[in-house]
Amino acid sequence: MEEKNMFCFQCEQTAGCTGCTGNTGVCGKKADTAQLQDELTGALIGLARAVDDTSAVSKKTWQTIIEGLFTTITNVSFDNAAIEDMIQKVRAEKDSLVGDCNKCQSPCGRTDEYDMQQLWNADEDIRSLKSLILFGIRGMAAYAYHAYVLNFEDPEVNQFFCEALFRIGYAESMDELLQTVLKVGEINLKCMALLDKANTQTYGTPEPTDVTLTVEKGPFIVVTGHDLKDLQLLLEQTNGKGINIYTHGEMLPAHAYPLLKKFPHLKGNFGTAWQNQQKEFDHIPAPILYTTNCLMPPKSSYIDRVFTTEVVAFPGTVHIDEQKDFTPVIEKALELGGYKEDQTFTGINGGTQVTTGFGHSAILSHADTVIEAVKSGAIRHFFLVAGCDGAKPGRNYYTEFVKQTPSDSIVLTLACGKFRFNDLNLGEIGGLPRLMDMGQCNDAYGAIQVAIALADAFGCSVNELPLSFVLSWYEQKAVCILLTLLHLGIKNIRLGPSLPAFLSPNILNFLVENYGIAPITTPEEDIKVLLKQ
Structure with missing residues (x-):
């Protein structure tokens, strides 16, 4: 393989908030590993095109696509041999679909592998939208994989992986790409629902x-x-x-x-x-x-x-x-x-135990208590403080934010960002703890179900609820969850500790104007503003 520097800007800690371009990424990934991951992605785009041209698609094909995408998520695989094996697995699956097409005297190129340099060197707005799609489906593939090993799958989710990969390789229209970006959010909601069903039907409903x-x-x-x-x-x-x-x-x-x-x-x-x-x-x-x-x-x-x-x-x-x-x-x-x-041992704040298990079923089992507490004024506001943790300075914002939330507010959390504050004792409201851990990052589905149920109870939209989203992101699962929230029309999300490097100024401006996305500032200022919205 030709020696050259890497280009990767898919995680929050990417160098200089622009992209890792040297011999080693911030995550520890080497340039040759990054190149292999690009090669794997290009092979997946070729396989997706083959699926687009055939009806003979087996479960093995879907599994290969999901595993291939999952392999390219940040902090998954640092092993070149394992990635090379995955590339060969993808190519073999494509060959099984196209048969003798690759031996044709006049190849049409319809199932050629995609050169990712075309994406990294594209117009910045096209690159931004395609990156949103690519990183979103990488995150979604992780959720699909966890459901798959429990024998749960959704044909619509599977098919969309191919549709999205095809758009990354061949679409050049801003409108078409933007529609696909939002569709990633729509399909990811279905994927998270699938995983929620897989987990609860297999292991039971989570309990506090x-x-x-x-x-x-x-x-x-x-x-x-x-x-x-x-x-x-x-x-x-x-x-x-x-x-x-x-x-x-x-x-x-x-x-x-x-x-x-x-x-x-x-x-x-x-x-x-x-x-x-x-x-x-x-x-x-x-x-x-x-x-x-x-x-x-x-x-x-x-x-x-x-x-x-x-x-x-x-x-x-x-x-x-x-x-x-x-x-x-x-x-x-x-x-x-x-x-x-x-x-x-203790948590970051000195606590010797933590509590988990406040999934949507557990919270909604107390729906009457919650609704009455809101009506009486005992609960003034809900904050969903959730997402990925990371080593970058500034993430102590989330600890301070939770500490400073008013005593008449409820803090919902999920994903590993909660370790910044999940050992805090914030007390109770009406017998309910003020801090409730809803689970893993995919349990954002549960938070959405709670928000929808509250909106129905009060006869309003989710955006009209006394509910604010304060999110931290690091890798690609956070991207697909953000796109799901945008698909649902949720506005005024606070995102940090920095905004994604793959958002071009024009695409960022679109998100700001249409969805009110804003970077975090200080806990004091953000709480003040969010309580007024």
Whole structure:
């Protein structure tokens, strides 16, 4: 492969708020890895065109597209060999669809792979819209994947991946691309609903649950990421072996699902958000299983105890394949032995436990209480403070924002950004905690359902509710969630800690004029403004 610098601006921490262009990205991704991810994306666009031209589409084709897109999300795969294998898998799937077309004496080029340099060098507004589409469907692919492993899929969601990839490769009309951007939000809502159904039908409806941050003595395993199926399989394989299981990051909400709570060795949560793992995992006496994105390049002090599965990969670590035999992880836990005595850890603000499980079913089961509290004035405002965490300075804004919310307001949260403040005790209103963790980032679907239910109860639109959205973003799942909120017409969203580098001035101006999107400023000023809206 020709040696050249990378170009990547898909995450919030991209260099200089413009793009990573050197030999290594801020996330730790090398230039050759970034090039392979571009090559994979170009191959996916070729496969999408092949799907567009044939009706013989199997479940394997959809799985390949979803896995391929998932592989390109930030902090998923740093392993060139794994990405190259995925590229060959995509090409083989395309060949199975087009048959002898590639051997034609007069090739039409309709299924050619796309050169991503065409996108990165395009007119800035076209590039901006296509980037919104691409990064949005990458995030959506993660949600589709988690549903797929639980045997749930939606033909409309699958087909849209091809439609969106086709637009990235071949559409040049601003109007057509803008319509596709908003359609990403529309289809992602269906995808999040699909995953919500998959999770609740498989594991039960989440229940409010207190989760300790203390790690008991003895062997243990830390599970990070988002995939509940992997956690379930690990719990089953470690049952009765004297090994405790602790969640990390976005896996915290697993404690709220009834089926998973039945395992007595699912003990608590270890650490905070993904960007702190190099510090928190330093010399940890236990293995860590990475089930989805949020992998940072491991330090030498613990790389020997890093295990990956699904599309997550890092060179030199042990990968658990589709057979899901976690024996190597179990053996490493027993070898390391864990802590000699119980270890009491705390959250960022000193709390020793956190609470999760306030999904839409749990909150709406108290709908009468909430509605009466709003009518009586006991609840003046709702704030959804949610999204990704990250290491970039300025994210302490979200901690201070939550601390300064009025005592007559409710704070809903989800995703890993909550680790900035989820160990705070904000008290209660009418027997309900002021701070409610709704779950993982995909549980934004639940927050939307709560907002719609409240709007129906008060006979108004969501934008007329005393409800404000204060979001933090880092990677591509945050992009598709933002597009879903725009599809629903939700306005006056505050977004930070910085605005996406892939938004051109014209596209940003469109979002500001039509949706009132604004960057965060200070907690004091933003709370003051939002309470008046």
